[in-house]
Amino acid sequence: MSTFPPQRLPDDDALDRARDAQREPPQPDLLRQWRESAARAAGRAYEAAYGREIPETSATVRWTLSPRVAATVAVVLVAVGAVAWWLAGPGRGAPVGLDAPSASDPVTADPGHQLNVTSEGTETVPPAVIVHVSGAVAEPGLVEVPGGSRVADVIASAGGLLAAADQAGVNLAREAVDGEHVHVPTAGEQADATGPLSVNAASAAQLEELPGVGPVIAERIVADRDAHGPFTSLDDLQRVSGVGPALVAQWEGLAQV
Numbered sequence: 001m002s003t004f005p006p007q008r009l010p011d012d013d014a015l016d017r018a019r020d021a022q023r024e025p026p027q028p029d030l031l032r033q034w035r036e037s038a039a040r041a042a043g044r045a046y047e048a049a050y051g052r053e054i055p056e057t058s059a060t061v062r063w064t065l066s067p068r069v070a071a072t073v074a075v076v077l078v079a080v081g082a083v084a085w086w087l088a089g090p091g092r093g094a095p096v097g098l099d100a101p102s103a104s105d106p107v108t109a110d111p112g113h114q115l116n117v118t119s120e121g122t123e124t125v126p127p128a129v130i131v132h133v134s135g136a137v138a139e140p141g142l143v144e145v146p147g148g149s150r151v152a153d154v155i156a157s158a159g160g161l162l163a164a165a166d167q168a169g170v171n172l173a174r175e176a177v178d179g180e181h182v183h184v185p186t187a188g189e190q191a192d193a194t195g196p197l198s199v200n201a202a203s204a205a206q207l208e209e210l211p212g213v214g215p216v217i218a219e220r221i222v223a224d225r226d227a228h229g230p231f232t233s234l235d236d237l238q239r240v241s242g243v244g245p246a247l248v249a250q251w252e253g254l255a256q257v
Helices: 010-023 030-050 056-063 067-088 151-157 215-228 235-239 245-250
Strands: 129-135 141-145 181-184
Touching: 129 151, 141 151, 151 181, 215 235, 235 245
Parallel strands: 129 181
Antiparallel strands: 129 141
């Protein structure tokens, strides 16, 4: 009796291939294989050029950076560089201080305090003035007071007013002038009682005692004296409206400055 080999069916071949596929090792990852091959090629090229091969770990790390990580590192480096450039720029990175005034800078004075300053920058003191004081004062005579003093200061230096003094007969607020004569009249004193009338000290009522002087001209003389200072001579009275050379000539021997 003859025997025949068993016949294989198509399904048996497919089953064998499936079993062989399970027993075969998995195929290596093509991308990983390409990276390793490229790393080895780079190592050989470096060794040929410099005589030493790049460590495999370094090559692996460099080649395994993903594009996303590389982009992140690039952005960080750009940001750090921009900040460093900004800090190193001109006018940055250093505190800004206020400029201290130098000695050559002009100094403005308080408008309410005007000083007499020479060209050398030193303050000058006004010269003293000497005034002749007569009439109802405690110590009549020559009085020396600082420049810029008022008639009230002059009278105070002369011992002050007596009880019989007529304060209305003298302008206490007027600034004293060097060389002038301040006469303080007593109450009811007449112009000719003590000699010539002082036009720089007489009141309007006393000035009316002079020839040709009425209330209007007397008030003008007092107003001009208060506004522009004492008269320096009888002729200086011609600066008052209504007073001329003929009128001043009538006062010779009756009035004085």
